[in-house]
Amino acid sequence: MTAGGEFERIARYFAPLAAGFTGALGLTDDAALLDPGPGRELVVSTDAQVADVHFFGGADPALIAAKILRSSVSDLAAMGAEPLAYTLATFWTDAVDSAWLARFSSGLAREQAALGINLAGGDTVRTAGPLSFSVTVFGSVPKGQAIRRAGAQVGDLVAVTGTIGDAWLGYRLLSDPALINAWGLSEWDAADLTERYWRPSPRCDTLARLRGEASAAVDISDGLIADLGHIAQTSGVEIVLDAAAIPLSSAARRPVAGFSLADLVTGGDDYEIALTISPQKAAMLDEAARASGVPITIVGRCTAGAGVRMRDRAGNSLPIGQAGFRHF
Known part of the structure; x- marks a missing residue:
């Protein structure tokens, strides 16, 4: 079942997604117009998403839509930005037909609607494969209030939103459904873990409440250890994590063979936020968590030094192995 030519696809499947954003100009012009408003500045991030690298290419197109958009918006959340619009470049294979496009665009x-963002434009081309996307997200923050990676100080607390490792477990279950029984999971737990993989929750509201309070932040895409490493490097500090404090879901706490805490903190795809904040402002974490409905847990501290290490209750460093996902 054919899906039509380039402009027919845009008009049928994607122009409706731009209807809520006047700067998109109905996707009829060569570019969009973005106005963050007086006293605000734009926050811009681009993510490439490739089938069977970033998502399962044979999955429900609506789930693929959720994965690529939600994970991209998470970059805005890390800087305390409010979503404004996004552009989408699509690299279609011949396997994409009208039914696939309809499911994808409805997703x-x-x-x-859930994220408060609209399509502003993009491009569409054909490729021999694999199916790929490039998403550029635009957000805004009050001028000078973006939360960066480079602001952590020695003595700052380290905290994370939500729970860590669920998306990695969901990925493993999607790769090998037999693990549901091997890990002793209920069907409910298994569904929750795979949902965490496909539909991460960008913490935009939570981090917007911490603008001017958090000293640094990063979204956890490649794994907690790897992404905290970006803060450690750019801020010139060492980050020491307390293994017992890392927040885990009930499914991730199951004492079964097959995965360890090291897997959970290096697996990636969490799209939670890791942040640093001075001890004097720690009460702001509870306030932001209560107001946004997202738990925030203190998991460590910044010290003099470099890199990231994880320690047990006795203070002994724990082995981590490879810090997280790497493309190269």
Whole structure:
């Protein structure tokens, strides 16, 4: 079942996604107009998403839409930005037909509504494969209030939103469904873990409440250890994590063979936020968590030194192995 030519696809499947954003100009011009408003500045991030690298290429197109958009918006959350719009470059294979596009665009529509963001433009081309996307997200923050990676100081507390490792477990279950029984999971737990993989929750509201309070932040895409390493490097500190403090879901706490805490903190795809904050402002974490409905847990501290290490209750460093996902 054919899906039509380039402009027919845009008009049918993607122009409706831009209807809520006037600067998109109905996707009829060569570019969009973005106005963050007086006293605000734009926050911009681009993510490439490749089938069977960033998502399962044979999955429900609506789930693929959720994965690529939600994970991209998470970059805005890390800087305390409020979503504004996004552009989408699509690299279609011949396997994409009208039914696939209809499911994909309806998935995007649902996710847009949940995230408070609209399509502003993009491009569409054919490729021999694999199916790929490039998403550029635009957000805004009050001028000078973006939370960066480089602001952590010695003595700052380290905290994370939500729970860590669920998306990695979901990925493993999607790769090998037999692990549901091997790990002793209920069907409910298994569904929750795979949902965490497909539909991460960008913490935009939580981090917006910490602008001017958090000293640094990063979204956890490649693994907690790897992404905290970015803060450690750019801020010139060492980050020491307390293994017992890392927040885990009930499924991740199951004492079964097959995975360890090291797997959970290096597995990636959490799209939670890791942040640093001075001890004097620690009460702001509870306030932001209560107001946004997202738990925030203190998991460590910044010290003099370099890199990231994890320690047990006795203070002994624990082995981590490879810090997280790497493309190269």
